[in-house]
Amino acid sequence: MLIGVIADDFTGASDIANTLAKGTAPEGGLVTAQFAGVPEGAAPVGIEAGVISLKSRTAPVAEAVADSLAALEWLLAQGCQQILFKYCSTFDSTPQGNIGPVAEALAARMGASGVVVCPAFPGAGRTVYQGHLFVFDRLLSDSGMQHHPLTPMTDPDIRRVLAAQTTASVGHVAAPVVRAGSTAVAQALEMARARGEIFCVTDAVSDDDLLTIGTALADARLITGGSGIALGLPRNLIRAGHAAGGRMAGSAVAGPAAILAGSCSGATLGQVARHAAANPTLAIDVAQVMAGQVTADTLMAFYASHAGAAPLAFSSGTPDEVRATQDRFGRAEVAHRLDTLFAETARLLLRAGFRRFVVAGGETSGAVAQAVAAELAQPALRIGPEIDPGVPILSLDGPAPVALALKSGNFGAPDFFAKALEKMETA
Known part of the structure; x- marks a missing residue:
């Protein structure tokens, strides 16, 4: 290396x-x-x-x-x-x-x-x-x-x-x-x-x-x-002759897809709104998550009922909404509960046959990526084609290949979610 x-x-x-x-x-x-x-x-x-x-x-x-x-x-x-x-x-x-x-x-x-x-x-x-x-x-x-x-x-x-x-x-x-x-x-x-x-x-x-x-x-x-x-x-x-150059090739991945968004950036909020105009979405009530009323099973039921579409579940909110939630429950506890929710949901999605994951937000991406890698016992994610500047397709090979797109909150075009899913199928 x-x-x-x-x-x-x-x-x-x-x-x-x-x-x-x-x-x-x-x-x-x-x-x-x-x-x-x-x-x-x-x-x-x-x-x-x-x-x-x-x-x-x-x-x-x-x-x-x-x-x-x-x-x-x-x-x-x-x-x-x-x-x-x-x-x-x-x-x-x-x-x-x-x-x-x-x-x-x-x-x-x-x-x-x-x-x-x-x-x-x-x-x-x-x-x-x-x-x-x-x-x-x-x-x-x-x-x-x-x-x-x-x-x-x-x-x-x-x-x-x-x-x-x-x-x-x-x-x-x-x-x-x-x-x-x-x-x-x-x-x-x-x-x-x-x-x-x-x-x-x-x-x-x-x-x-x-x-x-x-x-x-x-x-x-x-x-x-x-x-x-x-x-x-x-x-x-x-x-200097230490590397040959070129790039790792991408692999097309089809199958059910899930979009998970946990960023409150302006770009992500706009992407969520655009995707929601034509696709099934679920707004996650953070207060209900903290009360144990919204769980990974809740999210899994939503995704399973829309497995043929491009379902999106999101905990994103405006800065004022996020601040109010953090003041009520504590910033660290909210972050921990949401990370756990998204990680557990990712595991359930994998077990249910979902193979494409688009994730928005650094903390949410970390939770999902760690859960997917651990579930598949494959720590190395291969870097594939770029979706938008700074966001490549990541893939895990195997009998049932998995593709991920991990998007920083402020990155991506307004139609990023749909674009990512399409490129995963044609990589």
Whole structure:
């Protein structure tokens, strides 16, 4: 294995796995697999990039650090020479962590400094300029992320956020340096190491910037960022003769489908509304879930009664609705009960013969992916064709193949759900 990725949630893991598998023209990408948690045994033969999916984004800081270090040790044992800590392109965290503490622990374990910090993903409207994170034409703090129920982002200055989360010194590689080329970026990072700066927030406003940065990182042992920072990494390995290039082929998967949505982002709410206009939907009453009146059996009955269609069950709500529910029952308890509900439902769906799963929301995706992988005893998910930017088809082979699409809340076109199910059948 050449590159190892530690991702702090499941949709983010799918996003960067897609980037590594797709690569850039004409070189292509790497043979990539996504793992539901840290595997117990060795990686399958032939995997060039391994992405470990954790649920560390909203875990207690100590747990997030411990899980990430465990993932690091497994990846190093597989022979990885380059490690990438992947977090969301909106830098989802709190003033206490978890991005800073995890990155600091990884840097300490690897003896790394001058480590790039770059959440930019221009294809999804996320750019970094003057050390500040933008979502399209808005600062992160004005983008809607300031209302996120778990990781509200109220400060767009990534240097300041990192400084609050870590004891490390934080530098900056500005846009003019990036535009001067990869040699200039590499020199700036070397100067940062000489100054004792552990991290360097690096500006990027286009894919060309990310490719420039990627070239400068050919020999970097530790990198942190959103999925965009991986854009140029396969090219480095292919040009050096360490990888052949190309991409893993997809496999068509038919059969009953289920859509599960647990995100309250504006994009997901719009996707739910569009899908509901022509397809069976079930709005999950969270209060009834907390009271034990809505269970996995309830959801299974809904899906079974619409097995020939494209049924969608969702717990999504507006920020005010979500906040009111959390105030009433407690944020952690609500999240736990919903994760458990979706995981148990996924197991029942598999046993009932459902073979296509489309999931919205990082926490929900993590719960479903872990349940599916455990039920099928297959920890490695193969990366297939891209549905929308940042969202590939994931597949588990076997006598009855299974396909999944794990969508971050803000990702995907308005018709994403229908598009995902169609592409699974024709992959």
